[in-house]
Amino acid sequence: MLNERLHLKTSLLAMAIFTFFGFLAYNTPLGGDDWAWGSAFGEEQWKNWFDNYNGRYLSNSLVIILAKVQWLRVLFMALISTMLVMLIGRLGSQHQEGRMRTAIALILFLIVPVNMFGQTFGWLSGYVNYVFSAVLLLMYITINNKFLDAEEPQKFLRRDFLLMTLLGLLTPLVVEHVTLFIVFTSFLTILYTLIRFKKLYAIHLTYTVASIIGTVLMLSNRAYAGLFGGQASYGRVVYADRPDMFFDIFKESITPILFIDSYAIHMVLSGLMVLFLMQKGTDGKKPKVFLKYGTMSFFLGVIFFFLVIRPALGDYYLGEFTEDAEALFFIFYFLALSGALFVFSTETKNRTRFAFYAIGVLLMTAPFSVLYPYGPRVAFSAYVFLVMIGTELALQIISKSGISNRMTRMPLYSTVAVLTMFYAFTIWMNGHTDRTRIAKVQNALQNDPQTVEITELPYPQYHWMPTPLPGNSHIEHYRNYYGIPDSTDIIVQPYFPAPR
Template identity: 25%
Template sequence: MMNKFNRIQITLFSMAILFFFLVLSYMTPLTHDDWTWGIHFGTDRLAEWFKDYNGRYMGNLTEILITRSNLARYLLMGVLGAALVVLPLFIAKTSRLALGFLSFFLILSVPLGMFKSTFAWTAGFANYNTAIFFILLYLLIVKNVFNQETPRYNTLAIWIALPLGFISQLFVEHATIYNVFAALFIIVYSFVKFRKYYVFQLLYFLGTIMGAVMMFTNSAYVKIFSGADNYRSVETDQGLLSQIYEVFYKDMYKLFIMNNMWLNIVLALVTILLLVKAGKNATTGLVIIKNSLVTILTIYALYVPIVKNTLHFNFFTDTFKNANFEAWLSVLFYLAILLSVLFFAASKIKVELLFYLLSAAFVSAPLFLITPIGSRCFVIPYLFFVLYIIRLLVYACESDWIQLSNWLVPLAAIAIVTSVAYGVIFYQIKTADDARMTYVSEQVSSDAKIIVLKRLPHEEFLWNSTPISGSLQEKTFKSYYKIPQKTKIIIQK
């Protein structure tokens, strides 16, 4: 239980994190699809209730709102950004500042491709970050099913269960599929463990079914599965297993786990802590398993920072062979974490930890069948891994395996340094964007026929912040900023 000091401590921490994400959202410019949603295209799609577009109704409505209201954008991106840091702490029932800073650092250390297509892109944020927010909110409510005490749900939770389940389904497709099965698992697990059904769980599950039906009855998915969609498709030219394996070694292993360098290092460290502490008095057979798992975890955690990033070395000159090697090495790392929990975690946390780890894989599974996939699709499994880390460390503290108070200063330092670096980067972006748009406004006022558009600094942190000449985004960029379509835009190299 939190005492008064702990509540004050976690409240101040949460306010500081909220302030950071509010400032970050203020300094992040609209880019790419944001210009499209912010003009008549967004309202045109709304007028047709997103027919033939997609079933992400809540995500689309959110995007229409926050591209038209700066205040709404700052508040939503600020609050939800902070929530993704703080909710894992609440789910794990901890107010330890060291874990708060660790969660903050892990969120900030997402791969650059994931960051720029979610936290720094309004269109991505409106769908993907909101989807994981609602998943974490649900887990916050049902977390007690993993405890020994019988769960209790207050009247408010029961009243919001149906709409919460329904709304959660209208952001991104793979989250929609996951939510149905996660809700069903919680019902079955609760009944097996407590021999009882709970109204909240049943209503939430009903809401997820209703939301899933609403999403996937959008005519866009008929076009996707028939191959008539120009962007998204379900591969049908090859066998199912062949399709899955191709996605697996080309994209999935990197986006799901290998690109998460800092997350992987922490995953390996906390899992090794579990193996070392819980496996102290293991039998000879388990000691062999433990040492094998420690070896796999260590090798993989160091593979990217040393072999790839420092030595720039590939074990195979053939690209296909090297991709296959890295893909199977990634599978081995993930399986090593699963087996560590399965063999060595105490029964009181085993199911909960396995639930988070398997959820990361399950929510990613539909992406094997849909192309294209991008880094933003994996912000949801990334948060499940963060949740696993935080929950395991809470247990480690309760078991006196580690004194996290000794790690508070270094964890706070690395989180603060990272956040300051982001602050400086986005301050420079904001300053340059303001100057760029002031220049554009002046040129438009003077009826200039040609506008030379400067690129923003640190564009690698943004999702297509400069429109490509001749593209749809150049047209929507002009419309959003009231630049005559006949005006020629030249991108300064």
């Protein structure tokens, strides 16, 4: 009876999350590349099977379909977003812990930087490439999660083999850096099980072979030959012609997006690390005492940096040395975070889990020390691993604090309620405005007008190129998608009147 109640509560939570993300999806306007994929450009690429474009065969095909069929788009985005959060919840073994883990994960995803939200959850093309690939990866991690808690070799069901084969074949066909990561992870999993259980699992070999086949299929596209000559349509390899080039890329591209813009999750992680370290003993050993309190002070300094130093002193508080100093600061921050979790975690399974999550952040970012460009949507994969670190860390702190689940649930669910209401209002405003302006354009086109007016969205920062502004490279695709003749001028009006 108790298990049935727990299952029911978990199902109700999943339904609530699905409804929320479905509402966001319904109100998310198409933008940028979406108009291209949904018009003649997408059909042409599909006919040529994306030859010399890229090897994202699965995600490209999905975007073409979803850009044309709204109900399917809403269903897909609601389902994938729910899986994104619930799969992290599944990493816990108990239903009660799973619901708390899910709530924490949802909070951490909802404090994502606005520019990252706009290029993932708020943009169909970015969503299919970066959120969908993260869910495929989480499915693989969830299946393998049993190894972290097991003391003896584990058995797999036949359905696990089928699912792992499909995941291995399909995940590489979504986005490149995730493709590289899963191939590495598949070999890492084989090595881990060999060391721990002295056993080689057929399911892991199956996934590895399938992922290699998928990777070869992706990279067989002619577009990737152009990476090394800077001719690819979406990126290029940056050659290190001087020793400090990698550091320059890190400070100019990665630090601002993954650390500075993502300040909210790093403040949460720093606060959690202080609480985590407060619960740990030192056995009276002076080196460990120094390490514990020194690390705690550093994480308090990280919070002070975001709360006080940057707001008070501005972006260039050290002049020309600011970018270098911040890059070094966050390199040390990541090393301190990873090192403290490894040193002060008392159980081997927790050390292993935190080490894997830290490796995930590193490997989802490392390719962009030579690949260009690096943007908020690309950083989302690393952000997912930060969410997993924060979720696991919070659960461990709560379990050791002695605080009852009832006392913990109230602040968690209240925070979820506030954040979901904020996003529901903001994205609904954008969706309502988009539906209204499209209807006005369609009505105006019946009279063969010389001009049509469209209104900007009230909060365009939550989406990617949602309005075809003058000079926007996608304005022709916007015309094709909505059937606006070339002879009709498009005039964009601001949503909010200009201040006097």
